[in-house]
Amino acid sequence: MILCVAAMPAFAQEVPAVPKAEDDGFSLMEEGMKLVMRGMMTEMEPALNEMEKALTEMKPKWDELGPKFQELIAMIDDFRNYDAPVMLPNGDILIRRNAPLVPKPEFAPGPNGEIEL
Numbered sequence: 759m760i761l762c763v764a765a766m767p768a769f770a771q772e773v774p775a776v777p778k779a780e781d782d783g784f785s786l787m788e789e790g791m792k793l794v795m796r797g798m799m800t801e802m803e804p805a806l807n808e809m810e811k812a813l814t815e816m817k818p819k820w821d822e823l824g825p826k827f828q829e830l831i832a833m834i835d836d837f838r839n840y841d842a843p844v845m846l847p848n849g850d851i852l853i854r855r856n857a858p859l860v861p862k863p864e865f866a867p868g869p870n871g872e873i874e875l
Contacts, residue, residue: 834840839857846852867873 839855841854841856844852844854
C-alpha cells in the first residue's frame, strides 16, 4: 500500500498549463505570415533593386520629357474618346477618335455676329 501512495503525484504539485489552441493559433499564424513576407521580400529584392536602378537612370530623361508628356496628355483629353489602335499594312498606326471634337472658337462673335480682329 505504501508503494501506491508513493507512486501518486503530490497534490501540491502544479500541473503545467497546456496552452489553449486559440491562444497559440494566432501566434502561429503571425509567425507563418512573417515567414511568408520575409520569403517574398527575399525573392523580390533583386527585382526591386533593378527597378530602382532603372528609375534612377531615367530621372534626367524624365525631367526633360515630363512637360512635353503633360502637353500630349492635355491634347488627348480622355482616352475613352478614341478607338483601339489599328496597324495599317504599311506599318503606320492609326488611332481614330470616336467622339467628335468640338472646335474651340478663337474669337468670340459679338452680339450681331461680328468678329473683332
